[in-house]
Amino acid sequence: MANRGMASRPNGQVAGNKMCQFKLVLLGESAVGKSSLVLRFVKGQFHEFQESTIGAAFLTQTVCLEDTTVKFEIWDTAGQERYHSLAPMYYRGAQAAIVVYDITNQDSFARAKNWVKELQRQANPNIVIALAGNKTDLANQRTVDFEEAQGYSEDNGLLFMETSAKTAMNVNDVFLAIAKKLPKNDQSMQSGNANLTVEPPPPSRSQCCA
Numbered sequence: 215m216a217n218r219g220m221a222s223r224p225n226g227q228v229a230g231n232k233m234c235q236f237k238l239v240l241l242g243e244s245a246v247g248k249s250s251l252v253l254r255f256v257k258g259q260f261h262e263f264q265e266s267t268i269g270a271a272f273l274t275q276t277v278c279l280e281d282t283t284v285k286f287e288i289w290d291t292a293g294q295e296r297y298h299s300l301a302p303m304y305y306r307g308a309q310a311a312i313v314v315y316d317i318t319n320q321d322s323f324a325r326a327k328n329w330v331k332e333l334q335r336q337a338n339p340n341i342v343i344a345l346a347g348n349k350t351d352l353a354n355q356r357t358v359d360f361e362e363a364q365g366y367s368e369d370n371g372l373l374f375m376e377t378s379a380k381t382a383m384n385v386n387d388v389f390l391a392i393a394k395k396l397p398k399n400d401q402s403m404q405s406g407n408a409n410l411t412v413e414p415p416p417p418s419r420s421q422c423c424a
């Protein structure tokens with residue numbers, strides 16, 4: 215999805231564009247589709263039998279805005295309860311988070327609200343949070359109202375979208391909306407010919423630019 219129709223460098227940066235790098239974390243109950251959303255966004259793929267994440271997974275993807283290339287360093291966390299205590303390592307220092315629930319599972323919505331609370335208390339105070347109601351392709355099994363989640367998001371200053379990793383609905387759009395909302399200040403930008411090497415950073419790294 216990145217750089218379509220534009221001259222790009224090997225690191226995904228568009229020539230002449232400013233480069234900006236952000237750490238983004240995905241949180242949410244197990245099996246809501248966090249890994250599937252990342253796989254769709256990064257590789258354009260979907261697996262019906264996606265394996266449950268152990269610990270966390272790291273991937274990167276770039277998004278091109280008008281004059282800025284935004285590189286996301288994505289930490290896909292494991293949703294199983296036994297990994298809960300690891301989560302702060304991944305959300306600390308993150309500039310963005312996607313909290314995911316499954317629209318067919320009320321419990322996962324309640325869990326998502328708890329993640330939002332935890333982020334608001336313990337993460338970077340300026341963190342951009344998006345709430346994603348995933349599996350909209352299963353709308354006939356819906357148990358979480360769109361309006362309820364939208365109202366909750368408005369009350370809590372969150373971006374909100376319903377998504378489907380299976381059909382790709384709104385997947386790129388969530389990341390794009392986050393990229394647009396993130397502050398592009400001097401600290402997060404590099405000029406056009408910057409040559410970034412991106413290695414999996416330690417989870418506690420807090421600055422967005424190499």
Ligand SMILES: Nc1nc2c(ncn2[C@@H]2O[C@H](COP(=O)(O)OP(=O)(O)OP(=O)(O)O)[C@@H](O)[C@H]2O)c(=O)[nH]1
Nearest residue numbers: 244245246247248249250262267293349378379380
């Ligand atoms: N129908 C449908 N199934 C989905 C969607 N997204 C994910 N799934 C399925 O839901 C299951 C769980 O997906 P994962 O991506 O592994 O979920 P996860 O939140 O990363 O789970 P953990 O790694 O355990 O935290 C898999 O069988 C996926 O194929 C979707 O949008 N629609």
